[in-house]
Amino acid sequence: MKEKHIFWQSSSWVLSLLLVLPILAIFYTALGDSDEVFSHLISTVMGTYTANTFWLVLGTSVLALLLGLPSAWIMAMCRLPGEKMLQWALVLPLAMPGYIVGYIYTNWFDYAGPVQIFLRDVFGWQTIHDYWFPNIRSLGGACIVLALVLYPYIYLLARAAFMEQSVSLLQSARLLRCSPWQSFRHISLPLARPSIAVALSLVAMETLGDFGTVSYFAVNTLTTAVYDTWLGYSNLNAAAKISSLMLLVIFFLISTERFSRRKQKLFQQQFEHGDDVRYTLTGAKKWCAIIWCWGLVCMAFAFPLLQLGYYAWHYFAESWTTQFLQYSLNSLSVSIITSVVAVILALIVNFYRRLDGSKYTAVPMRLASLGYAVPGTVLAIGVMIPLTSADHLVNDFTQAYGFGRPGLIFSGTMFAIVFAFVVRFAAVAIGSVESSLAKISPSLDMASKTMGYASTAMLRRIHLPLIRRGCLIAGLLVFIESMKELNAALLLRPFNFETLATYVFNFASDEQLEQAALPAILLVIVGLIPLVMINRSLEQKH
Structure with missing residues (x-):
């Protein structure tokens, strides 16, 4: 049992330090x-x-x-x-997403938008010097x-x-x-x-x-x-x-x-x-x-949403392309991997705290949750610093032993996005798993120890079946957040790799909101799922 506790302890601390590493890297690099x-x-x-x-x-x-x-x-x-x-x-x-609403409102209220065109037609204004209208941008x-x-x-x-x-x-x-x-x-x-x-x-x-x-x-x-x-x-x-x-x-x-x-x-x-x-x-x-x-x-x-629906309907043929399908698959792959890794990490740090109830066992949980408060753009900086150093170390090592240079296997692949998303959204999974584990009576732990179960067997046979729903909710929430994340994906995506969020951003930035409408609607629909869950939770509570 003692050896298993050492395993859970070391795993929790190593994983939490890995997740807090980007934040430490930012402050360390800032001194340069x-x-x-x-x-x-x-x-x-x-x-x-x-x-x-x-x-x-x-x-x-x-x-x-x-x-x-x-x-x-x-x-x-x-x-x-x-x-x-x-x-x-x-x-x-x-x-x-705020940037989608911003694109739509700019399209409505800009000088060439329908609102100002209507006002000019009604009042007979000819140029912008004939009237004043607030600048939406x-x-x-x-x-x-x-x-x-x-x-x-x-x-x-x-x-x-x-x-x-x-x-x-x-x-x-x-x-x-x-x-x-x-x-x-x-x-x-x-x-x-x-x-x-x-x-x-x-x-x-x-x-x-x-x-x-x-x-x-x-x-x-x-x-x-x-x-x-x-x-x-x-x-x-x-x-x-x-x-x-x-x-x-x-x-x-x-x-x-x-x-x-x-x-x-x-x-x-x-x-x-x-x-x-x-x-x-x-x-x-x-x-x-x-x-x-x-x-x-x-x-x-x-x-x-109605405006997006109008664009998606009238420009469906232009939007339904192989690129849209490929980038949807990219987002799906990244989000699934992120959610699985985040749930496993949440299980490890939460179970370690349950095994050892001392006040210090909560430290890995808190460290692993810090990334949620870091903006995606800032987090991308913190992630790129250690991953670039790791790439240099791997390339120097392989070249020294005559294996050639494998290239940017960390910072130049999907690994960078997944790592950033795990750092960013691990707190969501940790909170959900923590609330599920808290509902399990400690007497079950005592009974399983009395029956001779080791910690791993206790987790597999006692806790996992009871917190299965909490783990699924945690994975779903992380999946949804990863699908919508723009900032980190925009800076860390590999060459010729786009997610739905960056795909929408690129089209809308080029004033092609019509072609961005279909993937934007998909992002909105995905974002509705946790809101329904939150509202149901409030209704049950009150």
Whole structure:
């Protein structure tokens, strides 16, 4: 038994250190010489990049809060016609990649788009000098687009917080004749602040790591600076310096999230299922709430999806090509391999923690989960550094022993994308497997040890059958996230290798959204699966 524990211990630590290696490599490379490229960026454009990033994160977070918070309170505390469908529909924008929504809205609201053409026809305007129209390809436009697809983070966590609040407090507020607004401001909002802070940190991290939207909108941020410095200046050290700055910001946001969760433990949450203290909206209030909520769904999901469907229908022959099938197969292969590896890794680190309940056994789990907070563009830098070094070591070794040079077997193949995806999404699998293992009684472990089962046999014959559903869900979530990932795939894909995400990005960047519609719809459909699972989980819980 002791030998098996050593195996699980060593495996957990080795795998977790491998997954945290890209993050360490970024900071280590950032200490190297960047040939004055970084100094040049600091003295010229870095101030603009930093300011754009700050205003992008701030603007998106504020807009997402203004969109998601009222919707969450309405769905949690009010009765509306069709509320069952609306609760589910408000989550759907998370399945829509931000850069796809940005392409569609640019197509609609640009000078040559149908909206401005209609206005010119109606009012008789001839040129752009005859009227003023906001520029969609701007920092403000990027904030609006990102807020439309990210507000569900606010909606989900705030709605859950509102629904878990003590009914007695809300009933007391009514006895004191507090209006709905007073009840929201003095009771519901203060109790939900920790959850809202967590949701805002998620929105901020997603915004900070976005590349597709800001690139198309020509908004220079730190993410685009990493991309341009690496590929434009061919300077990995300077790109690592910028990436390390972004990681420091992300770690600050994560610390804020942890602090908010710690505060949340102070609150006593009691939700009685038999009591319904929701408000019944009537008249103008009811219609305003319906228009607000359904308007969000239409603007962020339904209208863009209908536009994609229109393009896919009319340009199906041009879209259904051998390239589309090949790139779909590429995405399928990468995602399946990533999900299998991530689930195996999650089983190892979780089972080790279960075998040895000391506080230090949680460290490998936490280290292996750090990559989820790292933006894909930054992660690509961190992955490329150790893989390139490994390629040089292998080539030098084989050449020294007369076997020739095998080439870039790590950094120049699909291995780089799979490794990056595992680092990025291992936390998803670890969390799912952890929750499944927590439901298994420790008495089963004791009984299996009494019967003489070794740890491997106990995992195979006792735990795996019981957590099979959790493992399948973990693999499915990792598969879906891998299918949609753009940033890391864009930088790490081998020569002549595309995924569906990069395929859509390339077409849309070339203003050929019509041919990108079919693969974009496929990505959206794949992204809907976890949202259905999340919504069902909330319904069962409440």
